[in-house]
Each structure stands twice: as structure tokens, then as C-alpha cells.
Amino acid sequence: xxxxxxxxxxxxxxxxxxxxxxxxxxxxxxxxxxxxxxxxxxxxxxxxxxxxxxxxxxxxxxxxxxxxxxxxxxxxxxxxxxxxxxxxxxxxxxxxxxxxxxxxxxxxxxxxxxxxxxxxxxxxxxxxxxxxxxxxxxxxxxxxxxxxxxxxxxxxxxxxxxxxxxxxxxxxxxxxxxxxxxxxxxxxxxxxxxxxxxxxxxxxxxxxxxxxxxxxxxxxxxxxxxxxxxxxxxxxxxxxxxxxxxxxxxxxxxxxxxxxxxxxxxxxxxxxxxxxxxxxxxxxxxxxxxxxxxxxxxxxxxxxxxxxxxxxxxxxxxxxxxxxxxxxxxxxxxxxxxxxxxxxxxxxxxxxxxxxxxxxxxxxxxxxxxxxxxxxxxxxxxxxxxxxxxxxxxxxxxxxxxxxxxxxxxxxxxxxxxxxxxxxxxxxxxxxxxxxxxxxxxxxxxxxxxxxxxxxxxxxxxxxxxxxxxxxxxxxxxxxxxxxxxxxxxxxxxxxxxxxxxxxxxxxxxxxxxxxxxxxxxxxxxxxxxxxxxxxxxxxxxxxxxxxxxxxxxxxxx
Amino acid sequence: xxxxxxxxxxxxxxxxxxxxxxxxxxxxxxxxxxxxxxxxxxxxxxxxxxxxxxxxxxxxxxxxxxxxxxxxxxxxxxxxxxxxxxxxxxxxxxxxxxxxxxxxxxxxxxxxxxxxxxxxxxxxxxxxxxxxxxxxxx
Numbered sequence: 105x106x107x108x109x110x111x112x113x114x115x116x117x118x119x120x121x122x123x124x125x126x127x128x129x130x131x132x133x134x135x136x137x138x139x140x141x142x143x144x145x146x147x148x149x150x151x152x153x154x155x156x157x158x159x160x161x162x163x164x165x166x167x168x169x170x171x172x173x174x175x176x177x178x179x180x181x182x183x184x185x186x187x188x189x190x191x192x193x194x195x196x197x198x199x200x201x202x203x204x205x206x207x208x209x210x211x212x213x214x215x216x217x218x219x220x221x222x223x224x225x226x227x228x229x230x231x232x233x234x235x236x237x238x239x240x241x242x243x244x245x246x247x248x249x250x251x252x253x254x255x256x257x258x259x260x261x262x263x264x265x266x267x268x269x270x271x272x273x274x275x276x277x278x279x280x281x282x283x284x285x286x287x288x289x290x291x292x293x294x295x296x297x298x299x300x301x302x303x304x305x306x307x308x309x310x311x312x313x314x315x316x317x318x319x320x321x322x323x324x325x326x327x328x329x330x331x332x333x334x335x336x337x338x339x340x341x342x343x344x345x346x347x348x349x350x351x352x353x354x355x356x357x358x359x360x361x362x363x364x365x366x367x368x369x370x371x372x373x374x375x376x377x378x379x380x381x382x383x384x385x386x387x388x389x390x391x392x393x394x395x396x397x398x399x400x401x402x403x404x405x406x407x408x409x410x411x412x413x414x415x416x417x418x419x420x421x422x423x424x425x426x427x428x429x430x431x432x433x434x435x436x437x438x439x440x441x442x443x444x445x446x447x448x449x450x451x452x453x454x455x456x457x458x459x460x461x462x463x464x465x466x467x468x469x470x471x472x473x474x475x476x477x478x479x480x481x482x483x484x485x486x487x488x489x490x491x492x493x494x495x496x497x498x499x500x501x502x503x504x505x506x507x508x509x510x511x512x513x514x515x516x517x518x519x520x521x522x523x524x525x526x527x528x529x530x531x532x533x534x535x536x537x538x539x540x541x542x543x544x545x546x547x548x549x550x551x552x553x554x555x556x557x558x559x560x561x562x563x564x565x566x567x568x569x570x571x572x573x574x575x576x577x578x579x580x581x582x583x584x585x586x587x588x589x590x591x592x593x594x595x596x597x598x599x600x601x602x603x604x605x606x607x608x609x610x611x612x613x614x615x616x617x618x619x620x621x622x623x624x625x626x627x628x629x630x631x632x633x634x635x636x637x638x639x640x641x642x643x644x645x646x647x648x649x650x651x652x653x654x655x656x657x658x659x660x661x662x
Numbered sequence: 663x664x665x666x667x668x669x670x671x672x673x674x675x676x677x678x679x680x681x682x683x684x685x686x687x688x689x690x691x692x693x694x695x696x697x698x699x700x701x702x703x704x705x706x707x708x709x710x711x712x713x714x715x716x717x718x719x720x721x722x723x724x725x726x727x728x729x730x731x732x733x734x735x736x737x738x739x740x741x742x743x744x745x746x747x748x749x750x751x752x753x754x755x756x757x758x759x760x761x762x763x764x765x766x767x768x769x770x771x772x773x774x775x776x777x778x779x780x781x782x783x784x785x786x787x788x789x790x791x792x793x794x795x796x797x798x799x800x
Contacts, residue, residue, distance in 0.1 A: 234681065311684075558690045568782065658706035662704050
């Protein structure tokens with residue numbers, strides 16, 4: 105039996121958000137003075153249609169796979185195909201990493217991702233004095249075509265997609281990979297994968313470089329041009345916000361600088377008379393996914409809409425493919441703590457959840473031990489299983505963009521897009537990202553944000569569990585991976601043996617051809633594919649870059 | 663000589679060695695130490711150990727804070743200590759920061775690195791440690 109509503113009941117009912125806030129809310133106590141995101145964004149107590157929650161469905165959302173792709177780049181999203189689970193791996197010798205690759209494939213990983221060691225990333229062979237102590241330590245040592253062949257030994261290059269995280273020497277790693285495929289009789293059109301090859305973010309954040317910004321951008325776009333002509337399944341660049349965020353940027357700065365980097369490459373490609381609808385479909389992205397859950401979900405949605413609008417409105421792109429922002433994501437390494445490291449499993453799970461709700465195309469989940477060393481196999485398996493739990497147990501993949509239409513998420517998406525666009529316009533006014541990078545603008549903005557965050561942390565305004573709160577029981581021992589020093593000696597011997605057995609005449613001729621391609625500003629990629637096949641090493645190509653294009657040094661700004 | 667209480671502020675060289683490009687921590691610490699009234703010089707990235715020691719002597723610093731997040735700490739710290747010894751500048755205090763496992767921290771302390779700070783350290787802790795442990799050269 106139901107009772108009739110009693111006219112004398114005392115239920116409060118506000119006629120509007122404003123009225124509710126003034127009457128119902130203002131008299132209550134909040135537990136903190138300020139509620140702000142990890143990116144210093146002050147958060148409202150609630151979002152309603154009256155304070156930014158209203159959404160123009162046709163203009164700002166649309167349907168998945170349709171402009172402006174806010175709800176996802178594919179019509180079916182995860183109902184059609186799950187994201188690629190792609191754990192970044194690399195350490196020691198090519199044999200060591202090859203074993204780890206096979207381990208990951210056996211455990212259900214669906215794509216490979218290669219981490220190179222510092223000498224490979226900075227353009228030194230293992231036998232160079234500058235490589236001392238760093239060979240095979242932070243990634244795998246790859247200096248020759250033989251190293252690359254060993255790295256992918258027993259793995260069919262036309263059956264997996266491979267990501268290579270390498271930048272100032274990306275042209276060389278790309279040439280190794282394609283030359284290995286050629287030796288194995290595979291056509292370039294069969295190769296799928298991604299090479300990071302994003303130099304803007306190197307100057308902004310990751311700081312791995314050889315030459316100054318202008319020739320660096322030229323080399324990036326050589327790969328873009330080559331892929332748009334000869335390798336239609338390969339992503340020649342992964343325009344990366346990850347390192348920008350890890351260096352201390354806010355969510356908005358990460359988005360703004362990444363998109364502005366993308367525009368920088370677009371402008372350079374257009375200046376080489378490439379057509380937007382030919383090369384823009386090959387551009388791919390890579391974002392961080394940090395702790396502030398909804399801010400991260402909104403960031404991915406805003407990124408897709410912002411890029412689509414810029415491609416269509418600014419560059420006149422005429423195809424969906426040219427406007428779609430396809431992205432990889434990685435959970436935030438910087439958010440992990442050496443203190444109570446098992447807690448990192450929970451952080452990674454939440455971040456991975458945000459990435460999936462944000463509609464990413466591939467994902468790396470960090471391992472709990474990565475603030476201590478490179479990850480052990482056991483730790484990597486937990487990280488991979490975290491993705492599989494989200495994919496197969498949580499039910500989140502059943503419905504596309506399940507947070508679409510949430511007042512809060514839509515307001516955040518709008519705000520982040522608008523704030524990022526303001527930064528981009530500021531960079532436009534400086535003459536584009538090349539000039540902004542040369543003057544150190546994004547670098548300074550990020551350093552400011554990083555320092556501000558540290559001050560907040562020191563003051564207790566930001567919380568890191570186990571670090572500045574809940575620190576009891578901080579001592580927690582977990583096993584870590586040890587890299588044997590032996591690897592360095594082995595790789596030095598190996599590269600020496602490789603150099604000794606090359607055909608001297610062919611090698612000298614190949615070096616000369618690489619140098620003249622550089623001097624004549626021709627596309628270096630086809631020349632490099634031939635050169636590495638006759639034994640030119642990564643360090644040797646880098647030396648030519650140093651000689652022809654000059655060497656960049658850190659201005660060391662504080 | 664007095665620990666951190668001399669007539670002039672402590673002079674510190676914050677250094678990045680090797681190929682490692684992670685400079686967030688080095689820059690944040692450099693700024694925090696500067697804001698705490700210390701004189702801070704930052705080398706910028708990718709320095710050789712020889713360059714770092716040369717800069718330290720030229721700038722007459724009291725200590726060097728070396729930041730390493732590339733895993734090369736067991737090579738670069740010993741090189742730095744031996745280069746300082748070679749240049750007869752062992753009075754310069756060496757401390758470190760970065761992603762450095764506990765066992766390695768103990769080993770480095772055994773070799774003469776005075777302290778190693780890992781991520782998550784309160785900047786005040788670093789400031790206090792320097793004030794207590796770094797003598798100002800008169």
C-alpha cells in the first residue's frame with residue numbers, strides 16, 4: 105500500500121542550481137577549503153545544466169566514428185575490437201629482450217613495444233666512451249641491423265604490430281626494421297606498427313637529441329613522407345604528450361603542447377608539398393594517463409575533438425581518416441611511488457580504467473616496481489592482467505563512451521579543449537612550435553608547473569598515499585630486476601666483430617651516400633635502408649647527422 | 663669551516679651526467695635550494711664527469727648534487743668521486759638523487775657518496791640535510 109504525498113512534508117526542493125547552492129548547500133560544511141585536481145583545476149561541488157553541464161549533442165559529441173569523434177574514432181569501439189595491450193619492454197642484449205617479447209606474447213599481449221637503451225636513443229654505438237655504464241641498462245642495445253634481426257628473431261613481422269620508442273635516431277631504427285623485413289622477403293606495405301619519432305617533445309620534455317630543432321623536425325617528416333608513400337600501415341610518428349606530462353605539465357599543458365607539436369609537423373609536411381589528406385591519416389598520438397580520473401577521461405575526449413576541428417577547419421582536411429586522433433596511452437610513471445610499491449597496482453588500475461573510458465587505441469600499464477628498477481616478469485604480468493581484468497571482467501567495454509553525457513565530464517571536456525586551444529593560439533602567435541621550442545616557452549611553462557606541484561606536495565595540498573600521508577609501514581620489500589654489467593662488454597665485443605666483417609668499400613660508399621642525402625636535404629630514409637643493410641651502424645649515421653646538421657646542447661634553464 | 667652557517671651561503675652544483683634526460687627532479691631541487699637561500703648552479707643535461715668536476719672547481723662549490731635516473735649510477739658516482747680525488751677536490755661533498763635501489767644506495771654510501779634522495783623526498787628534507795652536512799668553504 106502506498107501513501108499519498110503529504111502536503112505538510114518537509115522535503116527541500118530547489119527550483120534551480122543557484123537556489124540550491126544558496127539555500128541547501130551553503131549552510132553545510134565542506135571537509136577542505138579547496139577542491140582541486142592534480143592539475144590545479146578548481147572543481148565545482150556539482151555540475152548541472154546551469155553551470156556548464158549542458159551539451160550540444162550534434163555539434164560537440166556526434167556518434168562514434170563520426171566527426172568530431174568525441175565519443176571515439178571507430179563506430180564500434182571496444183565492441184568491435186579491444187584496444188591493443190602493448191607493454192613497453194626492453195633491456196640488456198637483443199636476445200634478452202627477444203625472450204621478454206615472446207613471454208609477453210605467450211601471456212596474451214597483442215602488440216610489441218620496444219624500449220631502447222640510452223646509447224641507442226642518443227646516437228652512440230656501445231663501443232663509444234659516452235655509452236659507458238648505459239649499454240642495455242634502461243632498454244635494449246641496438247646498434248646494427250643484426251641486433252634488430254636478433255631482437256625480432258622467431259617473430260613474424262607481418263603478424264604483429266611493433267612500436268619503437270626512439271626519436272633522434274628514429275630514422276636509423278626505422279631503417280634497421282625495414283631492412284630486416286626486406287631481408288626476410290616481406291613487402292613494406294605488410295608492416296604495421298609505430299615509431300615514436302617525435303622530436304618536438306624531446307626538446308620540450310624528454311631531452312634526447314642530436315641536432316638542433318629545425319633539422320630534427322626535417323628528419324621526423326622524412327619518415328612521415330616515406331610511410332605515406334610506401335608503408336601505409338605504419339605510423340611514422342607518435343606525437344607524444346606522455347613525456348611532457350611526466351616532466352610536470354598539467355593535463356591542459358600536455359594536451360596543448362602535444363596538439364601544437366602535431367601542428368608543427370603538419371606545417372612542415374605541407375611546406376614540402378605533401379597533401380594533408382595523404383599524410384594526416386598516418387599521424388598517431390600518445391598520451392599519459394594520470395591520477396585525476398575524470399580530468400584524464402575528459403582529456404582524451406577533448407583531444408579527439410580539438411584535433412578533428414583543427415584538421416578540418418584550419419587545414420581543410422576532407423576525410424575522416426585525416427581528422428581522427430588515434431592514440432596510445434601509458435599510465436603515469438611519475439605517479440608511482442618507491443614507498444609501499446604494491447600500492448602502485450591500485451594506481452595503475454585506476455589510470456588504465458580512465459584510459460579505457462577515454463577511448464584509447466592501445467595501452468601500456470606500468471608495473472608496480474618501476475620506481476625501483478626495470479620491471480620483473482611477475483610485475484609485468486600483473487600489469488598486463490590489470491588490462492585483461494578491465495577488458496573482460498568489468499563490463500566497461502560493453503557500451504561505447506559510457507561517460508558521454510555526464511554533466512561533469514562534458515563540462516570538463518569543454519573546459520580542457522578551450523584552455524588547450526588558448527595555449528595553441530599563444531604558440532601560433534610565436535610563429536608555431538618550432539619557434540616556441542627554440543625560445544624555451546613550453547619548457548618554462550612545464551618547469552613552473554612541476555615546481556608548483558612540488559610546493560603543493562610539500563605543503564600537503566596534494567596527497568600521495570605512502571609518501572606524504574599514510575606513511576606507516578613504509579618499508580616494503582619487493583623483488584627487483586638486476587641487469588648484469590656483462591651485457592655492456594658483450595655488446596661492445598659484438599659491435600666490434602660486426603664492424604670487422606663488413607665489406608669496407610660498400611660501407612664507405614654507403615656512408616658517403618647518407619652524407620650527401622643529408623647535405624642535399626633529400627629524404628634520408630630510402631638511403632638509410634640500403635646503408636644499414638651493408639653494415640652502417642646507428643652511431644655512424646648519428647655522427648653524420650652531427651657533422652652535417654650540428655649538435656644541440658641543453659641551455660640548462662632553471 | 664661551519665656546517666651551512668658560514669659567512670656566505672652554501673654553493674651547490676646540481677649536475678646531470680651521462681645520456682640521461684630526466685631533469686624534472688634536478689630542476690625542482692635546484693629551485694627549492696635557491697629559494698632556501700643557497701647559491702645554485704645547474705650544469706644542464708648530458709655532462710661528462712670531467713666537465714662536472716671542472717665546473718665544480720671553477721665555481722668553488724661546497725657540494726655537488728648528482729641526479730641520475732638512467733640506471734648508470736653505479737658507474738657515474740664512482741667516476742665522479744675518483745675524478746674529484748684526482749683533482750684534489752675531495753672536500754666537495756657529493757650527494758645524489760634519482761631512481762636508485764636500496765642496495766645500491768648502501769654501496770654508494772660505502773664509496774663516499776654522503777646521501778642519496780629518492781623520489782618522494784620532501785624538499786625541506788634535502789635543505790635540512792645540506793645545512794647539517796655541508797661545510798661552507800671559507
